[in-house]
Amino acid sequence: PGRYGGSVPVALDAQVASAMFMALMNRCPQHPDMERWAQRAWDLAIGGADPALRIKTGPHLLLYYTWWIGDLHKAELLLNALRPYAEDASAPPLVQATWCAMAGAYYWMNADNPACIAIVERGLGLAGTTGVHVWDMLLCSHGTFATLSSGQLELAQVYVRRMAALQDPARAMDSAAYYYLSGYLYYSQGDRARALEHVKTAVDMSEAAGAIYQTGIFHNDYGRMLYYAGDERAAAVAIEQALATSREMRSPS
Numbered sequence: 001p002g003r004y005g006g007s008v009p010v011a012l013d014a015q016v017a018s019a020m021f022m023a024l025m026n027r028c029p030q031h032p033d034m035e036r037w038a039q040r041a042w043d044l045a046i047g048g049a050d051p052a053l054r055i056k057t058g059p060h061l062l063l064y065y066t067w068w069i070g071d072l073h074k075a076e077l078l079l080n081a082l083r084p085y086a087e088d089a090s091a092p093p094l095v096q097a098t099w100c101a102m103a104g105a106y107y108w109m110n111a112d113n114p115a116c117i118a119i120v121e122r123g124l125g126l127a128g129t130t131g132v133h134v135w136d137m138l139l140c141s142h143g144t145f146a147t148l149s150s151g152q153l154e155l156a157q158v159y160v161r162r163m164a165a166l167q168d169p170a171r172a173m174d175s176a177a178y179y180y181l182s183g184y185l186y187y188s189q190g191d192r193a194r195a196l197e198h199v200k201t202a203v204d205m206s207e208a209a210g211a212i213y214q215t216g217i218f219h220n221d222y223g224r225m226l227y228y229a230g231d232e233r234a235a236a237v238a239i240e241q242a243l244a245t246s247r248e249m250r251s252p253s
Contacts (some may be wrong), residue, residue, distance in 0.1 A: 006107040014044055018057040027138055029213050030248035038064060055095050058082040059102035066106045069251050075106050093130035097123055101135035104142035108149070115144035117155075137166050144181045148188050160185050164222055171237050173214060176205035180218055184204040187225065203238075216245030 008016075021041035022032050023068040038061070044050075045058035058078060065075040085091065086099030093147045100123030107116035140159040145155040163178040183198030201221045206215040223238030246252070 002089060014048065015051055016049060017041065018044060018053055021057065021064075022060050024067065025060065025211070027210065029068055030245075030252075034249075040175060042078075045078060051085060053168055055082065055085050055091075055098075059086070059098045063105050064101045066102075066109045068249065070109075072106070072110055076110075077105060079106055082229070093126060093132045094134070097126055097130075097132045097135050100126065101138045104139060104146075107219065108142055108145050111149075113146040113150040116142055120146070120159075137163060137171070137177065140166070141177050144185070148181075153185070153188060156185055156188070172205055172209045173211055174204045174212070176209065176214065176218070180221070181206065183225070184221070191229050192225065196222075196229050199225050213249065213251075216242045216249070219245070 017037065017040040021037040024034050024037055036211055041057050041061045041064075045054050045061050048054045048057075059082070060077050062075055064083070065071045065078065082099070086095060086103075091099075100119050104116050104119045104123065106134075107113075107119060120139045123135060123139045124143075127136055127139075140163045143159040144156050144224045146164070147153070147159065160178070160182055163174075163181065167178055168176050169175075178199045180202035183195040184200065186192075186198060199218060203215065203218045203222050208220055218244035223235045223242065226232075226235035238242035
């Protein structure tokens with residue numbers, strides 16, 4: 001019997017739990033049952049009997065605790081629990097690439113920019129040798145965050161240019177990330193007018209895509225750009241929208 005006492009096989013029940021967690025994380029992180037499904041995913045990733053499901057669920061859970069929730073202690077525990085599987089040389093390229101993308105998020109949020117850049121380069125190198133490019137945009141995003149945070153503007157430009165070339169009309173959130181990080185780069189270069197326009201584009205695209213978490217993050221920086229542009233009233237509205245998203249998600253990050 002499944003977890004809820006019906007006739008659902010245990011293996012299928014676990015697959016459903018993994019899928020529900022990832023669906024809510026990406027589309028409706030403010031859902032009242034989010035914590036329950038995150039706990040189900042945690043149980044699968046930490047102590048599940050299916051190694052394939054652990055490595056499928058774990059990296060997304062790592063991203064959730066790192067960025068969505070900001071629980072870096074829990075993220076570190078998960079990172080260390082999954083490392084032996086993901087860094088095994090015999091692991092499939094997709095598993096290794098996924099690991100690099102998700103671990104990069106942890107390293108940047110933990111203010112370890114050199115480690116973030118190193119694993120980004122490892123992931124992009126792996127993509128080049130194996131042809132697994134599904135995470136290239138996210139890897140470049142992490143690389144941009146880490147290089148901008150450490151003042152490496154020239155290397156940040158390399159990552160942003162690569163993101164521009166990777167844009168696909170079918171992947172709206174990839175494009176939103178590109179515009180957001182382009183805005184971040186322009187801001188770091190002192191071009192506040194371009195920064196404002198690019199971040200505004202990112203906000204519009206993420207809202208249209210229904211990406212709750214990303215829209216909240218983008219609103220936060222959009223508010224900052226508006227403030228520096230002299231529009232304090234609009235800035236306050238954007239920041240309040242970001243705070244509202246944080247409260248709905250019960251996320252201190």
